Amino acid sequence: MRELLIYQVRSEFRKKSLFFSLVLYLVSLVFINYLALGLQHRFLEPGLWSALFWMALLSALVNAVAKSFLHERPGTVTYLYSLASPEQIILSKMVYGFLLCTLIALTGYFFFALWLHNPIQDEFLFVVTLVLTSFGFSAALSLLSAIAAKTNNGSMVMAVLSFPIIIGILLMAIKITKNCIDGLDRAASSDELLLLVAINLMASAFSYLLFPYIWRS
């Protein structure tokens, strides 16, 4: 399990271009938003800010997790198959996806704050939300990426399958973001936070249970 995780981080370092292409993708998205709005350090309506932020993050994160199985070469798959049990593989993919997503989400937040100002008042809660959302995305999408990898047109199927599933996570995240922007008391977001945690746990539990059925072939 730990070896698998280390193996993935290592192979990631070897193919740095993939990680940096993701970061560059996100940064260009943010920059296009900034140019399209044509504002120079002017005030952006909070609702619009959070919509743009989550849209940019959504596409970057889906791409990030999608590659966990989509870009695996057939040889690697057989190698992993012979090496570890499916439970270990999905767990390591989920943990690794979680780390990657958190990193990308924080980078995205940094660049948004740089170019499109930072309306967040309750920054601690917002970062907690980012981490929780990253966890949810990685839990839900790792399984879907394994499904999509088996189809003929993987990346298209991945997009179609993933969007309806993660809307729940995204809706909760957007609600908490709105509370963070308005600087509301933390108790106001407790319902959404609890539900976000519940969705995350359910998604990881189902991924863990269902993955062996996909892996076996």
Next chain:
Amino acid sequence: MKGAWWKILAVVLLVYTFTGGLLMEVPRLVIIHESIRALYFHVPMWFGMVVMFLVSVVYAVKYLRSHQPLHDRVSAGFAHAGLVYGLLGIFTGMIWANYTWGSPWHGDPKQNGAAIATLIYLAYFILRGSLDNQEQRARLSSVYAIFAFAAMIPLIFIIPRLTSSMHPGSGGNPGFNMYDLDSSMRRVFYPAVAGWILLGVWIASVRIRILEAEEKILDLDYEKNK
């Protein structure tokens, strides 16, 4: 005609629903007025949809345990019927909302949840379409059906309860249980629910037989070309 009693029952119940639902006396409430009759046609769509998706997911689980192609066909057939009911539920709701809320799409949490549930099952059929291998298609789509169902529950059952909805019966709006103490509407509503669900099972069973026939044709073609 043996074994067809439930189909006859479905027809009888639905004939009763349409005549009783359109002609019988209903309580008069402000704003809703005669549109309260949508209860007999719109609300049973959701009951039907949830029942169909539930059967579909049960058979998806059964398939993963047994690997019998029949279970996969049943799962797909009920998902199909559920999708039909989901779309009909959205359309009947839009007609009702046009008269009661003033516009067909009002951004109500229940409306959005229903739209998402529909999207999930449309994605399910796209997944089925993009896999050629029969065994693999059955396995992957079963996994997706279970996963999607697990993700759908918080959307259509929990989130609308967290935020206030404009639907009758929630957010302080007058609903079915508050005013209808004389149970006059229940006399039509319960048979209507039963009738629509039976019709859904009927649609699903036809769909399952079509799938079976298609697979047989494929097998025959394969034999011929061998």
